[in-house]
Each structure stands twice: as structure tokens, then as C-alpha cells.
Amino acid sequence: MCVEPGDAAAREAAAPRPAEGPAVDPITVPPVDEVAVTTLIDNTFDALLGSRDGVERPPLGIGSVEAPLFEGGRTSAGLRAEHGFSALVTVRRGDTTSTLLFDTGSSPDGMATNVERLGIDVGDLHGVVLSHGHFDHSGGFSGLARLRGRRGLPLTVHPNVWSRRRIAPPGANPVELPTLSAGALRREGFDVIERREPSLLVDGAILITGEVDRVTEFERGMPPPHQAWDGSAWRHDPTVIDDQALVVNVRGRGLVLVTGCGHAGIVNIARHAMRLTGIDRVDALIGGFHLSGAAFEPIIPPTVEALTALAPSLLVPGHCTGWRAQQALAGTLPDAWVQSSSGTTYRLRSAA
Template identity: 45%
Template sequence: MSDQVSLEPVDAANVTVLVDNFIDALLPGGEVAQRPQVAYDMWEREREQLVAEHGLSLLLTVERDGRSASLVYDAGLGRESAVHNMDVLQVRLPDLRAIVMSHGHSDHHGGLEGMIRRVGARGMPLVIHPEAWRDRKVVFPTGTELHLPPPSRRDLDREGVEVTEERQPSLLIDGTVLVTGQIERVTDFEKGFPLNYARSNGGWEPDPWIWDDQAVVVNLKGKGLVVLSGCSHSGAINVLRQAQRLTGEDRVHAFVGGMHLTGGIFERLIPRTLDELVAIAPKWLVPGHCTGWKATHEIARRQPEAYVQTSVGTRLQFT
């Protein structure tokens, strides 16, 4: 069992959805969700359209004692998708302190090159689990294969990126942001991704556990944890329990990101996952990316007051 860490509480945690699978330009805002402003001629300016894709990138900004700092969690699939959306949203990152990779699948690191060229390396760390460098593929029951190449270590070195490999939990931004590191698998129903394979000694071997899966956690002062998860390949409940165990804080204020409950193999996990979610009782749930429409609709039905619909460009304000 991992030792507890001392996670400094923050006054605010703001999450901007830079890349996700879904966009709705007419989606209304709400108590915590601020949507991009509608402009009179926005649909006449092709280059100023936000883009959605099968990928994820989140910008996390924490505020403490009047100061703010940011990190990027994942970089999306397309090389320029995240930076294009940053331009449309007029997002500037003068206070960017780190980039964190949730895991090595290409729909989470494909935009790294564009992101790093935009913000500059500047000795800024890229925090990544050592198994994220594995070359992978998904083999579907039909026999169709999908290649998921890892990030290029050579390209990152050429760009002068300071790569920090870590299996254990680590703290960033003056102790206010926790990277969970390798997540312990403690539930009896979250069994990984059985279709995932990794290259080994020239061949392919089953790689269901995807051990590089890691989340980002902030402790919102007086309210509990804000948890960001890329795909939750370790299981959404395992992710939340790891956050609680490492911080000693049982309250979960918000969960944002993917739960990987899409497709026939994972849809049978929806009832048990939602039972556990109801017991944990996050104040806010913002499922996106690979959560899947069946799980998303069930979350909205069972926890309507907590559910917030994701959309590219949304700014979530947790204060």
C-alpha cells in the first residue's frame, strides 16, 4: 500500500477542456461550467472553430494564496488539435509548470510535439510512467487491429524536454498537485483492458493492466478532492480510491475525464461502477472521452445534480 502524501490544499482548481471527443457550441453553462462565448459570425470563420477528436487534453490551473500556476494533463490525439483550440479560446500559459501524461496511448500524447513547440521546453518537466514508452496495439474481437505507438523519446530529447519517469506518487506546483503514479488495483471487478497488447522481444504479449495509467489530484480547501483521469484503464473506482488513500481525504469534490466504460466488454461494468460512484458521492461528475454514451447517460440519470456535460472549450471552476 502506498504511503500517504502531504497535499497542500488550494483555494481554487480550474479545468479547461482543451481536447475531448465531444463539442456542443450551443451548450448552456451552469454552476461550475463556463462555456465558450458565442460570437455573431463564429460559424463564418473556419479557422476559429474548436475541434473535437478521439483524444483528451485538460489544462489545470490551481490558485493558492493569491498566486496561480498551471499544468497540462495529456495532449490529445492530433499534433495541432490542442494548440489550435488554445488559440481559439485565447488560452495563454505564462504560468505553465509541467505536462503530465496519463498513459502511453497515442490519443493522449499525439499533441505533445505541437504543445511543446508552442509553450517551449524551458526545463519544464514531462511527468510520465516508465511503461508509457511501450509500443502497443488493440486487437478487437473481429480481428481488427489498432496501432497505438508510444511517445517518441528521441523527439522529446531533441526538443530539450526534461523527462521525469516515475512509478511512485509525486507532487508538483509547490506540493499542490499530486500525480498518483501507478494505481493499485483493489476492486474485484475492474480487470483492465483485455484487448490491449504490447510489443516485447520482437513479438506481442497481452498487456491488460496498462500499469502506466495515472491520475492527477488536487485538494480543494474545505471541499475535498478534484480528480482528473485520462482513461481510467485501472478502473475509475480504483483511481478514486487511490486518490483517497494517498491523501487521507475521503471527500471527492469532482471527477473529470475518461472512465473507459464504452464497448461491449466494459458496458457490463457500468452498474457496479455507478453503485460505487454513488457511495463515494462526488459533488460533480464530468465524464468524457472514453466513458461512452451508455455510461454517461446512466450517470446523468442516477446522479443528475452532480452530472456536468463535457464539451471542448468548457472551463470548470471549482472554488
């Protein structure tokens, strides 16, 4: 039997709460029988990709829309792709399932459009988590509010998601990035909960890492043009300290990690998740690895080397990973690497 998100017990179970013990001690994350991660928004959509065991692609012809110049007045528009990321994460333990939304994409309507075309009922959501405050992960809240109405929904964020940020390239005019409004979110019915520390959601089945320890020598964060307003001046913001990831423990398989951009460094994130949980096996990594562009391409080789040592069974780099890193990862880990595409569901079941 599924727990209805409107029930008081379900609301209480969905709300984040402090994980017991300090971060240096292992946090018990009970194993689940299955996790399904559906990419609602990514930078690409490829309608011709085929499904395989554990990877479910949307059917060819999805996204029927009005088109008066076609016979019958309709055509298949597929799914939206944009520079952004959003994923639906559903965990199952026995007969009970719980679903969280992780990030919301870039545009106000992109994620919502794909939700409708995929036939997903967002009324079943137990909560929303933001990986960090950049606009390409937080832009879709208005579309979500349109689909749900002003129904209360927990929203877990790091306190720094409200930071003003800009890109200031040398010799060019700075471009200030859109900043999320806490007040506007609350007016739309979102119950905003700020935490720097790890949180356990949906009755302890999902761990949100909170701030990630930076331990590798090569993952050094954003270059100098990425700046944040500190109240008196714009200063280099290398860490994007609000960056956090989602972690699920699948019985007999190990950890499944979902990242937004991975600004903390995908290797740092994986090692942090293992340290937090005391589980030494990372079975899957899905999301943005932020290895695109001149500032990050030099760290592709050590990143690939470290991920090879982890030996995940599923590797789905998306969003800001970049084509050079995709090529390197696909060539080095061909059995694990899978091309990301909007609308794809990655399903990992218990191995025990």
C-alpha cells in the first residue's frame, strides 16, 4: 500500500530532520528494495535511444501537440531539453513508495511540460530538494505550483541558495544570475526548510548530504569569474557551499547518488556519501558532474581515474558534464556509462 502524501503521518515522514550524530559518525540509511530516478529535465533529449535492463526510455512519439499544418492537426513534439536539471526520485520499501523532486530545471515551464507529457502525477510528491541555488536548477517552481496549486509541500534547501551570484569574465560586463525568492516560494505554498547538515527524508529512506567535505586535491571549485555578493562587495565564490546531493542505499547494491551540478566535485561527493553512511560501495551516479569548459577539463583524467576505482554499475553523467568528459567516461567505463536524456528512468532493484 502506498502512503498518501496528504496524510499527516506521510507529511511528518517526508519532512527533513537532523540525522542522528555528527557528520563524522556513520548515519544509518536503511536499505530500500528499489529506487527509480526519472530525469525530467536535462540538456539533451534523444527520441531514438532504446531501453535496456534498468534503463527505460520514453516511447517514440511522446508529446503529442496541436500542429494545424499536419494531417489530423497534431504532431509529436517529444520532450523538452534545456540547460538545467530535474529528477524525480522514487524509493520503494516493501509495498510503500515515496517520491521526491530533486531540482526543477531552468525555465518556468520546461519541467512541468515534461511532467504532463510523461503522465506523471505530481500530487504524489512527498517533498522537493534543491541541490543548490543556481537558476538552472531552481527555475521550474512556478510550473510545479501550476500543476499542484497552493498545496503545502516541504522544500529542503541549504541556507545559501538565496545568495546573489554573478559571472564576471575578465574584460567583459558582469552578468548577474537570477536569484531565487524565499518569500515567493512560501506564497506559492512551499514549506521552506533550511539546513546545512545532513538530513534524512521520507522516513529515513533518503539522505541529503548537506555541505560536502572537499578532500580531493584536484576538485577546486569554480574559477574566479564566479562571484557572490557578501553584503558589501562581490567576491570569488569557488565552493558554491550550498551544493548537496541525494543518496539512497539499495539493498545488496550500495549507494545511488543523484547530483545537480556536482560543484563540490563528483569524487568529493561520492567519498562524502560513503563516509556519512559507512557504506563503501557506490553503485550508481546520476546527474551533473560539472567537467565542461576550460577551467574544468584539466581535471577530467583524475576524475575518471577516481570513478574507475569506485567501479559503479551505472554511470549517467548529464547536464554540465561536457562532451569531453562524456567521451572519456564512456571510453573508460563502457559497461556502466549510459547516455542521459530527458524522460529516461533508471531503475535499480535490490540484489539481495
